[in-house]
Amino acid sequence: MFFRQLFDKESSTLTYVIADLKSSEAAIIDPVKSEIETYITLLAEYGLSLKFSLETHVHADHITASGLLRQRLNCQTGVSQACDAKLADIQIRECDKFRLGDNEAITAIATPGHTAGSMSFIWRDKLFTGDSLLINGCGRTDFQGGDAGTLYDSITQKLFSLPDETLVYPGHDYKGFRVSSILQEKQLNPRLSTNSREEFITMMNNLDLPKPRLIDIAVPANRYCGIDEDDAIQASDVNLSINTGRLLTSNQLVAQIKTEISEITPSDVESMLNQDDVILIDIREPNEYEESAIPNAHFLPRGVLEFKILELEKVLNPQNKIILYCRSGNRSALAAASLTKMGFRNVLSMSGGYEAWKESNPAL
CATH class of the missing domain: 3.40.250.10 (Rhodanese-like domain)
Known part of the structure; x- marks a missing residue:
């Protein structure tokens, strides 16, 4: 197996590369557009073929590299079906599995709350939580369909039900932390270890955080896998799957939508x-x-x-x-x-x- 954690300083985003070395099939979680050459170089260095580019949610603080990785490496992009990212190849649902060779599988866990479409992924003993569960914190809940009560339930009922020794790899960190564990977050996370559900909701609803600087640019771009929306719609050489299970070009998808x-x-x-x-x-x-x-x-x-x-x-x-x-x-x-x-x-x-x-x- 192969595992690598990468860090984008500009957005403090943590990106993860997972691979099965026998088949050379790889997946990347939460890639950042400005770091695409780093990913491509890393994959080439180890002779890996990128099969999946997966998103934990539609990000508001950076633009994803998923669309460009699809164009350059012919991988499949995956975003939660609740994110309205119609041009993603895979509309991810709870318990979906992303297989790498015969030996490795990444499993999706729906963890809404930070946004309506937030997903976490688990692979072996490693949990990739995006912005749902952070080290000593959690994601905000005041935009993109976020809801504090829903986030509390996602973390306490789903993520905290995993084995205590499960390693937690978040989507961001601003203090130099890189990995935690379920036990550590249960015991030490200041937002979750001592607050009841009602106290958590009150706290989250009164954070009064500033609007993310890039939200008006990043969110629409990320709904189209990080590619300019009109360019993505007009890029007829990209095959895209939708809920019908049929493969459509983006032009065909728009044409179909216009009939509806x-x-x-x-x-x-x-x-x-x-x-x-x-x-x-x-x-x-x-x-x-x-x-x-x-x-x-x-x-x-x-x-x-x-x-x-x-x-x-x-x-x-x-x-x-x-x-x-x-x-x-x-x-x-x-x-x-x-x-x-x-x-x-x-x-x-x-x-x-x-x-x-x-x-x-x-x-x-």
């Missing part, structure tokens, strides 16, 4: 701008929005759309129309499908996106 949602033309949007029953939402990135935008549009970047849309009071009326737009109409189509899945009944995607809007409004 309703689209509206820019000219129709323009005629509806002043209607009280219309909520227009710009889901582009901040730099795109700051250049120019459609008048009266609410701004909710794709990375936070699902988590902040209920802040718009008008969406609570099911009769109102929610119109989404991005740059080209691809991101908004996928976002419309996501909101529909959440239960919103009247969601539209503006075809052609803001580029089409500008063409129909040359004065902009």
Whole structure:
């Protein structure tokens, strides 16, 4: 067997490489985009073939290297099915196994709470906890569908039920720690060892932490495995699996999604701008929005759309129309499908996106 822990200083992210030396098949957990050459060099040095690039969650503090590793090394990317990362090859579920040769298997453990889609992975006596359980701490719970009570349950009922000698390898550390154990975290973790569930919830809900610096960039990018969203959607040479089990190119995936949602033309949007029953939402990135935008549009970047849309009071009326737009109409189509899945009944995607809007409004 082969095991290596790597550290990215910029984001304090811990990345893990696991391999079966007999078959030379390897997996990487939580790779960072800026460190991709380090990973490729390491794999080449030991003659390893990367089979899986796995994510513990959709990260808010760095951009993943999974998409680029897939492009360069032909590995499969895996993200929790609860993360809405439609372009990942594998939608990970509880107890899924990732086999390396005949001798090694990594098993997924659903540990929501830090985010709705947080996963941990266990391999032999090593537990990779992402941001769910940290050494002497735990991940925050105030964004991306996080919930303090859910995190407490994930840690105390799932992770703390593992053998005491299980080694804990977190997704981050900011104090120079690299490994702990289940017993150590049970006894010494200040957030968990002495607090009841109710006390833990109160503490987590009152942390008042600053917004992650890269969240508006990292979250949407990581939903597309770290590749620019429009580029990922248009990259027709990448095969992607979805819940149907069929292999689709990304163009085919978007085309399929567009058959399942309703689209509206820019000219129709323009005629509806002043209607009280219309909520227009710009889901582009901040730099795109700051250049120019459609008048009266609410701004909710794709990375936070699902988590902040209920802040718009008008969406609570099911009769109102929610119109989404991005740059080209691809991101908004996928976002419309996501909101529909959440239960919103009247969601539209503006075809052609803001580029089409500008063409129909040359004065902009």
